[in-house]
Amino acid sequence: xxxxxxxxxxxxxxxxxxxxxxxxxxxxxxxxxxxxxxxxxxxxxxxxxxxxxxxxxxxxxxxxxxxxxxxxxxxxxxxxxxxxxxxxxxxxxxxxxxxxxxxxxxxxxxxxxxxxxxxxxxxxxxxxxxxxxxxxxxxxxxxxxxxxxxxxxxxxxxxxxxxxxxxxxxxxxxxxxxxxxxxxxxxxxxxxxxxxxxxxxxxxxxxxxxxxxxxxxxxxxxxxxxxxxxxxxxxxxxxxxxxxxxxxxxxxxxxxxxxxxxxxxxxxxxxxxxxxxxxxxxxxxxxxxxxxxxxxxxxxxxxxxxxxxxxxxxxxxxxxxxxxxxxxxx
Numbered sequence: 001x002x003x004x005x006x007x008x009x010x011x012x013x014x015x016x017x018x019x020x021x022x023x024x025x026x027x028x029x030x031x032x033x034x035x036x037x038x039x040x041x042x043x044x045x046x047x048x049x050x051x052x053x054x055x056x057x058x059x060x061x062x063x064x065x066x067x068x069x070x071x072x073x074x075x076x077x078x079x080x081x082x083x084x085x086x087x088x089x090x091x092x093x094x095x096x097x098x099x100x101x102x103x104x105x106x107x108x109x110x111x112x113x114x115x116x117x118x119x120x121x122x123x124x125x126x127x128x129x130x131x132x133x134x135x136x137x138x139x140x141x142x143x144x145x146x147x148x149x150x151x152x153x154x155x156x157x158x159x160x161x162x163x164x165x166x167x168x169x170x171x172x173x174x175x176x177x178x179x180x181x182x183x184x185x186x187x188x189x190x191x192x193x194x195x196x197x198x199x200x201x202x203x204x205x206x207x208x209x210x211x212x213x214x215x216x217x218x219x220x221x222x223x224x225x226x227x228x229x230x231x232x233x234x235x236x237x238x239x240x241x242x243x244x245x246x247x248x249x250x251x252x253x254x255x256x257x258x259x260x261x262x263x264x265x266x267x268x269x270x271x272x273x274x275x276x277x278x279x280x281x282x283x284x285x286x287x288x289x290x291x292x293x294x295x296x297x298x299x300x301x302x303x304x305x306x307x308x309x310x311x312x313x314x315x316x317x318x319x320x321x322x323x324x325x326x327x328x329x330x
Contacts, residue, residue: 038158040154042068046060061147061150062143065137068134068154071134073132073219074187074209075214076212080132081106084106093109094109098155100156109122120139120140122136122139126155126158130212131162175190177299178206180206184211185211187209188206191206192204201229204228205226205227209223228299229303237294239301243272243292244272254274254275255287256273269294271294273290287310289309292305293305
Protein backbone atom coordinates (compact mmCIF):
# COMPACT_ATOMS: atom_id res chain seq x y z
CA UNK A 1 0.00 0.00 0.00
CA UNK A 2 2.84 2.36 0.89
CA UNK A 3 4.56 1.46 -2.37
CA UNK A 4 1.41 2.34 -4.32
CA UNK A 5 1.15 5.67 -2.52
CA UNK A 6 4.82 6.43 -3.19
CA UNK A 7 4.43 5.55 -6.87
CA UNK A 8 1.27 7.64 -7.15
CA UNK A 9 3.01 10.55 -5.44
CA UNK A 10 5.94 10.27 -7.83
CA UNK A 11 3.58 10.27 -10.84
CA UNK A 12 1.82 13.38 -9.50
CA UNK A 13 5.18 15.08 -8.88
CA UNK A 14 6.36 14.25 -12.40
CA UNK A 15 3.06 15.43 -13.88
CA UNK A 16 3.33 18.66 -11.91
CA UNK A 17 6.89 19.20 -13.06
CA UNK A 18 5.84 18.44 -16.62
CA UNK A 19 2.98 20.93 -16.40
CA UNK A 20 5.28 23.62 -15.00
CA UNK A 21 7.80 22.89 -17.75
CA UNK A 22 5.06 23.07 -20.39
CA UNK A 23 3.83 26.37 -18.91
CA UNK A 24 7.38 27.73 -18.97
CA UNK A 25 7.75 26.64 -22.63
CA UNK A 26 4.52 28.42 -23.53
CA UNK A 27 5.23 31.66 -21.74
CA UNK A 28 8.98 32.27 -21.30
CA UNK A 29 10.23 34.79 -23.93
CA UNK A 30 13.30 33.58 -25.78
CA UNK A 31 13.05 34.50 -29.49
CA UNK A 32 13.78 38.15 -30.42
CA UNK A 33 11.41 39.90 -32.83
CA UNK A 34 12.09 43.43 -34.13
CA UNK A 35 9.23 45.75 -35.06
CA UNK A 36 9.61 49.20 -36.57
CA UNK A 37 10.12 50.85 -33.18
CA UNK A 38 10.56 48.02 -30.67
CA UNK A 39 12.48 44.88 -29.93
CA UNK A 40 10.51 42.18 -28.08
CA UNK A 41 10.95 38.55 -27.12
CA UNK A 42 8.33 35.87 -27.69
CA UNK A 43 8.22 32.26 -26.44
CA UNK A 44 9.51 29.47 -28.69
CA UNK A 45 6.01 28.02 -28.62
CA UNK A 46 4.75 31.05 -30.61
CA UNK A 47 4.84 30.15 -34.31
CA UNK A 48 4.98 33.09 -36.74
CA UNK A 49 2.18 32.67 -39.30
CA UNK A 50 2.03 36.12 -40.92
CA UNK A 51 4.07 39.33 -41.07
CA UNK A 52 3.53 42.67 -42.82
CA UNK A 53 6.73 44.70 -43.05
CA UNK A 54 7.97 45.36 -39.51
CA UNK A 55 4.60 46.57 -38.29
CA UNK A 56 2.24 43.60 -37.93
CA UNK A 57 3.00 40.07 -36.75
CA UNK A 58 0.63 37.16 -36.22
CA UNK A 59 1.67 34.20 -34.07
CA UNK A 60 -0.15 31.01 -33.14
CA UNK A 61 -0.04 29.20 -29.81
CA UNK A 62 -2.39 26.53 -28.44
CA UNK A 63 -4.40 26.93 -31.61
CA UNK A 64 -5.07 30.63 -30.89
CA UNK A 65 -3.82 33.70 -32.78
CA UNK A 66 -1.81 36.43 -31.01
CA UNK A 67 -1.43 39.62 -33.02
CA UNK A 68 1.36 42.13 -32.35
CA UNK A 69 1.23 45.52 -34.05
CA UNK A 70 3.53 48.54 -34.07
CA UNK A 71 1.35 51.67 -34.40
CA UNK A 72 1.63 55.46 -34.19
CA UNK A 73 -0.96 57.48 -32.23
CA UNK A 74 -0.99 61.25 -31.79
CA UNK A 75 -1.47 61.12 -28.04
CA UNK A 76 0.32 60.55 -24.76
CA UNK A 77 0.43 57.04 -23.27
CA UNK A 78 -2.07 58.21 -20.66
CA UNK A 79 -4.68 58.76 -23.40
CA UNK A 80 -3.89 55.67 -25.46
CA UNK A 81 -6.59 53.54 -23.83
CA UNK A 82 -9.26 56.06 -24.90
CA UNK A 83 -8.07 56.08 -28.51
CA UNK A 84 -8.01 52.29 -28.53
CA UNK A 85 -11.51 52.03 -27.07
CA UNK A 86 -12.53 49.72 -29.91
CA UNK A 87 -10.52 47.02 -28.10
CA UNK A 88 -13.36 46.92 -25.58
CA UNK A 89 -16.31 44.78 -26.62
CA UNK A 90 -18.50 44.59 -23.54
CA UNK A 91 -19.52 46.98 -20.79
CA UNK A 92 -18.06 44.65 -18.16
CA UNK A 93 -14.55 44.94 -19.59
CA UNK A 94 -11.61 44.95 -17.22
CA UNK A 95 -9.18 47.85 -17.67
CA UNK A 96 -5.86 47.81 -15.82
CA UNK A 97 -3.06 50.34 -15.88
CA UNK A 98 0.21 48.51 -16.50
CA UNK A 99 2.48 48.65 -13.45
CA UNK A 100 6.05 47.35 -13.39
CA UNK A 101 6.37 47.40 -17.18
CA UNK A 102 9.07 49.32 -19.09
CA UNK A 103 6.53 51.63 -20.77
CA UNK A 104 3.22 53.22 -19.81
CA UNK A 105 0.10 51.52 -21.04
CA UNK A 106 -3.02 49.49 -20.34
CA UNK A 107 -4.36 45.96 -20.35
CA UNK A 108 -7.99 45.36 -21.33
CA UNK A 109 -9.85 42.06 -21.05
CA UNK A 110 -13.45 41.23 -21.84
CA UNK A 111 -15.58 38.17 -22.51
CA UNK A 112 -17.49 38.24 -25.78
CA UNK A 113 -19.71 35.90 -27.75
CA UNK A 114 -18.88 35.10 -31.36
CA UNK A 115 -21.53 32.96 -33.05
CA UNK A 116 -22.82 31.96 -29.58
CA UNK A 117 -19.33 30.85 -28.58
CA UNK A 118 -17.81 32.55 -25.57
CA UNK A 119 -14.30 33.92 -26.07
CA UNK A 120 -11.97 36.06 -24.02
CA UNK A 121 -10.33 39.09 -25.61
CA UNK A 122 -6.91 40.03 -24.20
CA UNK A 123 -5.50 43.40 -25.34
CA UNK A 124 -2.40 45.40 -24.40
CA UNK A 125 -1.31 48.85 -25.50
CA UNK A 126 1.88 50.54 -24.27
CA UNK A 127 4.56 52.82 -25.60
CA UNK A 128 6.32 56.18 -25.69
CA UNK A 129 6.96 59.12 -28.07
CA UNK A 130 3.68 58.39 -29.95
CA UNK A 131 5.06 54.94 -30.90
CA UNK A 132 3.03 52.10 -29.41
CA UNK A 133 2.84 48.33 -29.41
CA UNK A 134 -0.46 46.48 -29.21
CA UNK A 135 -0.86 42.80 -28.34
CA UNK A 136 -4.22 41.19 -28.95
CA UNK A 137 -5.69 37.72 -28.68
CA UNK A 138 -9.17 36.17 -28.90
CA UNK A 139 -9.06 32.82 -27.14
CA UNK A 140 -11.03 30.19 -25.32
CA UNK A 141 -11.55 31.25 -21.67
CA UNK A 142 -9.81 28.03 -20.58
CA UNK A 143 -6.62 29.14 -22.37
CA UNK A 144 -6.71 32.79 -21.31
CA UNK A 145 -4.65 32.28 -18.14
CA UNK A 146 -1.54 30.82 -19.77
CA UNK A 147 -1.82 33.12 -22.82
CA UNK A 148 -2.12 36.19 -20.61
CA UNK A 149 1.03 35.14 -18.76
CA UNK A 150 2.84 34.78 -22.09
CA UNK A 151 1.59 38.16 -23.30
CA UNK A 152 2.58 39.74 -19.97
CA UNK A 153 6.11 38.48 -20.45
CA UNK A 154 6.25 39.74 -24.05
CA UNK A 155 5.13 43.20 -22.93
CA UNK A 156 7.75 43.25 -20.16
CA UNK A 157 10.49 42.30 -22.64
CA UNK A 158 9.87 45.33 -24.89
CA UNK A 159 12.76 47.69 -25.64
CA UNK A 160 12.19 50.94 -27.54
CA UNK A 161 14.64 51.10 -30.46
CA UNK A 162 13.44 54.16 -32.41
CA UNK A 163 15.71 57.22 -32.57
CA UNK A 164 12.71 59.55 -32.80
CA UNK A 165 12.17 62.01 -29.98
CA UNK A 166 9.41 64.62 -30.09
CA UNK A 167 11.37 67.20 -28.14
CA UNK A 168 14.26 67.19 -30.63
CA UNK A 169 12.40 67.37 -33.94
CA UNK A 170 13.19 70.40 -36.11
CA UNK A 171 9.64 71.69 -36.50
CA UNK A 172 10.11 72.54 -40.18
CA UNK A 173 8.57 70.26 -42.83
CA UNK A 174 9.89 71.37 -46.22
CA UNK A 175 8.37 70.09 -49.46
CA UNK A 176 8.47 71.20 -53.10
CA UNK A 177 4.97 72.66 -52.95
CA UNK A 178 4.89 74.13 -49.45
CA UNK A 179 6.87 74.56 -46.27
CA UNK A 180 5.10 73.98 -42.94
CA UNK A 181 6.39 75.17 -39.59
CA UNK A 182 4.85 72.66 -37.17
CA UNK A 183 6.81 73.64 -34.07
CA UNK A 184 6.86 70.81 -31.54
CA UNK A 185 3.06 70.70 -31.10
CA UNK A 186 2.06 69.45 -34.56
CA UNK A 187 3.24 66.96 -37.16
CA UNK A 188 2.91 66.53 -40.92
CA UNK A 189 2.26 63.40 -42.96
CA UNK A 190 2.94 63.25 -46.70
CA UNK A 191 0.15 61.11 -48.15
CA UNK A 192 0.73 61.95 -51.81
CA UNK A 193 1.24 58.40 -53.05
CA UNK A 194 -1.89 57.12 -51.31
CA UNK A 195 -3.96 60.02 -52.67
CA UNK A 196 -2.74 59.44 -56.23
CA UNK A 197 -4.35 55.98 -56.22
CA UNK A 198 -7.82 57.58 -56.26
CA UNK A 199 -6.92 60.93 -57.84
CA UNK A 200 -4.49 60.76 -60.75
CA UNK A 201 -4.36 64.57 -60.95
CA UNK A 202 -3.01 64.82 -57.40
CA UNK A 203 0.47 66.36 -57.25
CA UNK A 204 0.78 66.66 -53.48
CA UNK A 205 -1.19 65.82 -50.32
CA UNK A 206 -0.19 66.74 -46.78
CA UNK A 207 -2.00 66.21 -43.48
CA UNK A 208 -1.13 68.14 -40.30
CA UNK A 209 -2.47 67.46 -36.82
CA UNK A 210 -1.37 67.28 -33.18
CA UNK A 211 1.88 65.43 -32.55
CA UNK A 212 1.22 64.18 -29.02
CA UNK A 213 -2.05 65.42 -27.58
CA UNK A 214 -2.68 65.32 -23.85
CA UNK A 215 -6.36 66.12 -24.44
CA UNK A 216 -8.47 63.43 -26.12
CA UNK A 217 -10.31 66.07 -28.18
CA UNK A 218 -7.05 67.23 -29.74
CA UNK A 219 -6.36 63.79 -31.23
CA UNK A 220 -9.04 64.27 -33.90
CA UNK A 221 -9.24 68.08 -34.25
CA UNK A 222 -7.79 70.46 -35.29
CA UNK A 223 -6.23 69.34 -38.54
CA UNK A 224 -5.23 70.78 -41.90
CA UNK A 225 -5.02 69.15 -45.34
CA UNK A 226 -3.00 70.70 -48.15
CA UNK A 227 -3.77 69.41 -51.65
CA UNK A 228 -2.18 70.43 -54.93
CA UNK A 229 -3.71 69.21 -58.20
CA UNK A 230 -3.02 69.74 -61.88
CA UNK A 231 -4.34 73.15 -62.91
CA UNK A 232 -6.71 71.71 -65.55
CA UNK A 233 -8.85 70.21 -62.77
CA UNK A 234 -10.73 73.53 -62.58
CA UNK A 235 -10.37 77.14 -61.44
CA UNK A 236 -10.37 78.01 -57.73
CA UNK A 237 -13.79 79.66 -58.13
CA UNK A 238 -15.24 76.62 -59.90
CA UNK A 239 -13.96 74.28 -57.20
CA UNK A 240 -15.29 76.45 -54.37
CA UNK A 241 -18.67 76.87 -56.13
CA UNK A 242 -18.92 73.10 -56.51
CA UNK A 243 -18.30 72.55 -52.79
CA UNK A 244 -20.75 75.32 -51.82
CA UNK A 245 -23.50 73.97 -54.08
CA UNK A 246 -23.02 70.47 -52.71
CA UNK A 247 -23.33 71.73 -49.13
CA UNK A 248 -26.28 73.98 -49.99
CA UNK A 249 -28.24 70.96 -51.20
CA UNK A 250 -27.86 69.55 -47.68
CA UNK A 251 -27.93 72.86 -45.82
CA UNK A 252 -30.18 71.46 -43.09
CA UNK A 253 -27.07 69.69 -41.79
CA UNK A 254 -25.10 72.90 -41.37
CA UNK A 255 -25.61 75.64 -38.80
CA UNK A 256 -23.60 78.10 -40.93
CA UNK A 257 -22.73 78.02 -44.64
CA UNK A 258 -20.97 80.90 -46.42
CA UNK A 259 -19.16 81.49 -49.70
CA UNK A 260 -16.71 84.41 -50.08
CA UNK A 261 -13.09 85.44 -50.78
CA UNK A 262 -10.24 85.88 -48.31
CA UNK A 263 -6.60 86.97 -48.45
CA UNK A 264 -4.62 83.99 -47.17
CA UNK A 265 -1.15 82.50 -47.76
CA UNK A 266 -0.26 85.47 -49.99
CA UNK A 267 -3.14 84.79 -52.40
CA UNK A 268 -6.75 85.82 -52.91
CA UNK A 269 -8.51 82.60 -51.95
CA UNK A 270 -11.98 81.37 -52.84
CA UNK A 271 -13.45 80.32 -49.52
CA UNK A 272 -16.29 78.07 -48.36
CA UNK A 273 -16.98 78.00 -44.61
CA UNK A 274 -19.47 75.78 -42.83
CA UNK A 275 -20.27 74.52 -39.35
CA UNK A 276 -21.74 71.17 -38.34
CA UNK A 277 -22.99 69.96 -34.96
CA UNK A 278 -21.37 66.56 -34.33
CA UNK A 279 -22.38 66.18 -30.68
CA UNK A 280 -24.11 63.00 -29.60
CA UNK A 281 -27.67 63.08 -28.29
CA UNK A 282 -27.81 64.36 -24.73
CA UNK A 283 -24.22 65.68 -24.79
CA UNK A 284 -22.91 69.25 -24.88
CA UNK A 285 -22.76 70.89 -28.33
CA UNK A 286 -19.72 69.91 -30.35
CA UNK A 287 -19.59 72.30 -33.31
CA UNK A 288 -17.00 71.49 -35.96
CA UNK A 289 -15.91 74.40 -38.18
CA UNK A 290 -14.64 73.66 -41.68
CA UNK A 291 -12.75 76.20 -43.79
CA UNK A 292 -12.08 75.40 -47.46
CA UNK A 293 -9.59 77.64 -49.32
CA UNK A 294 -8.86 77.44 -53.08
CA UNK A 295 -6.24 79.37 -55.08
CA UNK A 296 -3.82 78.69 -57.91
CA UNK A 297 -0.36 79.64 -59.17
CA UNK A 298 1.96 78.38 -61.89
CA UNK A 299 2.42 75.15 -59.93
CA UNK A 300 -1.21 74.07 -59.89
CA UNK A 301 -4.52 74.30 -58.07
CA UNK A 302 -4.21 74.49 -54.28
CA UNK A 303 -6.82 73.50 -51.74
CA UNK A 304 -6.20 74.06 -48.03
CA UNK A 305 -8.84 72.55 -45.76
CA UNK A 306 -8.96 73.34 -42.03
CA UNK A 307 -11.24 71.57 -39.52
CA UNK A 308 -11.49 72.52 -35.86
CA UNK A 309 -13.82 72.68 -32.87
CA UNK A 310 -15.63 75.97 -32.39
CA UNK A 311 -14.60 77.93 -29.27
CA UNK A 312 -11.95 75.30 -28.54
CA UNK A 313 -9.32 75.04 -31.30
CA UNK A 314 -9.20 78.59 -32.73
CA UNK A 315 -5.70 79.40 -31.42
CA UNK A 316 -4.35 76.06 -32.62
CA UNK A 317 -5.79 76.35 -36.11
CA UNK A 318 -4.43 79.91 -36.45
CA UNK A 319 -0.94 78.64 -35.53
CA UNK A 320 -1.22 75.87 -38.10
CA UNK A 321 -2.45 78.15 -40.89
CA UNK A 322 0.17 80.82 -40.08
CA UNK A 323 2.88 78.17 -40.33
CA UNK A 324 2.16 77.43 -44.03
CA UNK A 325 4.40 78.97 -46.72
CA UNK A 326 3.34 78.32 -50.33
CA UNK A 327 5.97 77.71 -53.03
CA UNK A 328 5.71 78.34 -56.75
CA UNK A 329 8.05 75.76 -58.24
CA UNK A 330 7.59 76.62 -61.94
